[in-house]
Amino acid sequence: MTRRGLLLGGAQIAFAGVLGLRMRHMQVDQAAEFRLMAEENRINIHLIPPSRGRIFDREGRLIAENEQTYRITMRREDAGDVEDVIGRLSALVDLRPEDVTRALEEMRTSPPFLQVTVADRVSWEAISRVAVNAPALPGVYPEVGLSRFYPQHETFAHVVGYVGPVSERDLARYEDPEPVLRIPRFQIGKVGVEAKFEEQLRGSAGAKRVEVNAVGRVMRELDRREGEAGADLQLTLDSELQDYIKARLGEESASAVVVDLEHGDVLAIASSPSYDPNKFVRGISVGDYGVLRENNHRPLASKTVQDAYPPGSTFKIVTALAALEAGLIRPDETVYCPGHMEIGSRRFHCWKRAGHGHVNLEQSLRDSCDVYYYDLALKVGIDRIAEMGRKLGLGTAPDVPMSAVTAGLMPDRDWKRRERGAEWRIGDTVNASIGQGYVLTSPLQQAIMVARVATGRSVEPRLVRSVGGLQTPSRGGTPLDIDEAHLKLIRKAMFVVSNSRRGTAYRSRIIAEDMRLAGKTGTSQVLNRVVRNQDVPWEERDHALFVNFAPYDAPRIAVSIVVEHGGGGSSTAAPIARDITLQALYKGTPPLEAYPAGDRERIKAQQERLEAERAKRAAEAGRRA
Template sequence: MTKSPREIIDSSRKIGRRGLLLGGIQLGVITTLALKLRSMQVEHAEEFRTLADGNSIKVRLLPPARGLILDRNGFQIAGNEQNYRVTLTREDAGGDVKPVLQRLSKLIPISEVRMAELMEEFSKRSAVTPIILADRLSWEQFSAIAVNAPSLAGVTPESGLSRFYPRAGDLAHVVGYVGPVSDYDLSKIEEPDPVLKLPEFQLGKVGFEARMEDALRGTAGSRRVEVNSAGREMRELSRQEGEQGATVQMTLDARLQNYAAQRMGEESAAAVVIDVQTGDIVAISSSPSFDPNKFVRGISSTDYRELMDHDHRPLADKTVQGVYPPGSTFKMITLLAGLEAGVINAGSRFYCPGYTEVGGRRFHCWSRGGHGSVDAINSLSHSCDVYYYELAQKVGIDRIAAMARKLGVGVRHDLPMSAVAEGIAPDRAWKQARYGQNWQVGDSLNASIGQGYVLASPLQLAVMTARVATGKEVKPRLIRAIDGVPQPVPEFADLGLNPLHLRTARQGMDAVMNASTGTARRMRIIREDWRMAGKTGTSQVRNITAAERARGVVSNEQLPWNRRDHALFVCYAPYEMPRYAVSVVVEHGGGGGAIAAPVARDIMLFALAGGLPPLDAVPDEQRAAMEERHNAMHLLAPEAPRLTRA
């Protein structure tokens, strides 16, 4: 059928409109695609590049080298040693780690027990968390794994650093040790550093290592590695090293610490040495000690049980955690409380018949026959208990307690160490709050000679002695410098005590050592420029009944070790220009003058001499024994290796 011209024109118009509509739609689609491509290639390029890289590039954290710990002279106390190990990441192994472990066991020994432990560890950890399979590998083992790494999916041989304590037990209690981060450690941190989740990453567990963790840890680095579809590392693309932790220099003298530890020997004991001018703790030793390296590497159950079962408690830091009745070393506090209160003066006398009777009860002096008429200075040199029984009734416990706290007893000193004890300087309010009981006169008499409720740590006794020696509020410190920047030495405030009263206490301490009847005269220093003042102490750990006194008190030597008296001694030197204060406590050692004083005297001499005590500083009859002791020691040499960086 032939179309008319009009129909042809109408049809052409319809086709034109449809073509324009279709062309517009096509143009819109093309424009939209072009805009989308532009958006993907330009505006969101970085986002998609990151997604693409995520399929082939992994970012691994690099643990930082832990900061070094040095003594005051630059001797290394805690450092880092090379450690070869191998890790496995479950995600990179394709999810099934057992075949990989079986192949790896052909290169290094993996027992069935260890295999079971690893499988349990993988089940508990995230698939992206690397797990250490073996640690402290030999170079041959490490090399064999590195060569075969392409066939061991997810396995990574690593060369890192592990903590090492070259002085072993000398400084174990004060420095502490590091160990692997546990779930418990992480639970105590609100926002844990991601580096803490690295396999077997070590952080401070106790002591200085724990308290200075933030400074010593450092900052993690990172490396970007290319992996194939099987999760095997193909190449390292980039690396940014971490920042090593701070190098911290302690106030301790490693050589003096080494000598103090050996001088105490196998005794259950503690010794503290403080520079009275700066507050620097130059030695703080607890005996017996332990090897902290065993904890870093994972101590065996046998070794740990041996430490726990030892009756001398080698894991306890007796210098700051141990608190003891201070015995007669507390008498300077009672004396100064009485002098400052004005109830006595240096010439005031009390008569000692060997006991004081209060409320029908006898309080005995250590000398059964008594000391007769005693003044303030002789009360210390003879260590007369009755003098202090009488004084306590006049001055009162509240003044004695206040003086104790002024001199550093019953106060927790702020040091970067674990579990620093506060001790007890009891008063009326303390007993009421603790026991709901009123204070009794007998309590005051016991407290006046450092017995009863009074408890002090060896650190507190050293601080007390330093404050008596200087009249200043000496505060102990352990940090000398951080990254080479010296820490400021504080200006100690004056205690506000009458200089004449302090001189009386010092004269009494001088008489203890140097008077003909002093309780520690045998342990004096005979060099006049190093003249030493001190005070003996013996504290009871059991009650002596009236019946036992009547038939004769059983001597310490006849008692089981754990029922014997503690031996204590405090001292400072030189007498006129004090430099060091020393305290020594020997648990269940017996008499302070016979047991603790010789140890403290020798430690003081080493500090003053800067090395082995010269024989001419002690009485003639003691020189042969001292020389024999020194010949048997294995002392840290002055030229011992120093280290400043890992």
């Protein structure tokens, strides 16, 4: 052999040795690592969104459920040329341009392995066409999913709220968002109970391992770990009563609250007008949303908890109790009302320009005499009035799982000095004594106030009865630090308001002996001038209020009504409150014998009309479902 041959042979043997050693290192030493890499290329892990917990009313009727829907999704890393695939998909399925634009944007900003919804709520025929043409549509997946549905549509919109796709703003609230929240179009609660109980309702995601081919097409499912469904919620609300209230309020811009006095259960809490939350789940159009926003009756606002109004004469209950507790008045002590009171250089008028003459405590509430309370204001002072207001639940945001719950305003000297940089004036106290000026309350706070007066306990509202089958504690409250004798005086005066011929709510009384109510009317000014409501535009008219409890002898429920720009509490709010009270006490349509004889023909026609409207609405809801 030549020397050149030896060198060449040696080099070949060395190269073969090095190659052999490298092959051994890769096949033996690194076998586990390469096996894992190969497995990852062959097997994908997909998240399985959990089934959202359902929401029921107190009788087990569905308020929010999940409906099966068909959708088409796409994964960018499997699709390759995304626009080309979407073009082929468009030939098979009608895709809205806005959906295509949204899907492309989501795929651009999302991780490539996440599936993006291209079309939601598509028909079975469309899903079938996509499945048949699967080989020509890499990265496209026809799926069956769950979407939120509210079978009672507008009835519970302001309480339950609605769900919607996760936004960047939603993710920013979490320090370490769960992976399921990053799935585009995954739905979470946006407002109301849906948002406040998001963690419990959402549940936890599952996962499945699937085998894919070289182009990313799923060949088979290897295994699956189901997620944990969200917890079901049962609310304290009564669907039948809530639906009745919606019909009774009609087209008014109004709100109503009914509270059970034993446990503090909120039996109904309704704002009118309302909206269909299903439109938000499916993606509300610009036109539909514009109609809601431009409506001057504000259908998007949950007026029962978000809005705060001057309570008007309903607040006289607070002023009277403050004076009684301070020992500054006797029940039989009278004040002369000439129709006004001069305080400093200003004249404060009574609503009755001719005056009420000499009135005592009971008569002052019966006739709603303003001058009597102007006199009390001078004796009691704002600090005692504010203290009593807080004992009755005013000035504090009620603890209910709804959005934007207001605390209202129970002002005192410190508040004005702190917030307005000014000293409290005697005129401020005079205005506050009749529920005007700075005092603001929500309809729910008004219901809490009258519930505490009726029971003598610190009743708190309970909106959720159980979570995942576990009962929530009763909120019937403990005894208030208020003399029971003084509370009895106020209750008796409220009874006279509704059952004495001279009472401001006499025309809205209940005749049935075991159902009679005790209430208080209120009218809060919108304009600070003396003018007749019929002489000004609707938005400048006074608000009408009414609060009551019933039955008088054994209180079971408390009710509050606010009709925005409704005029007078006795003429507008009291009749609605009386009808709602009877509907709640009888748990359905009350007998005509419960009404005054002169009202029965009108009430019969009203009941028939409301029943027809409710039946029509139920039929429409069935068709929309």
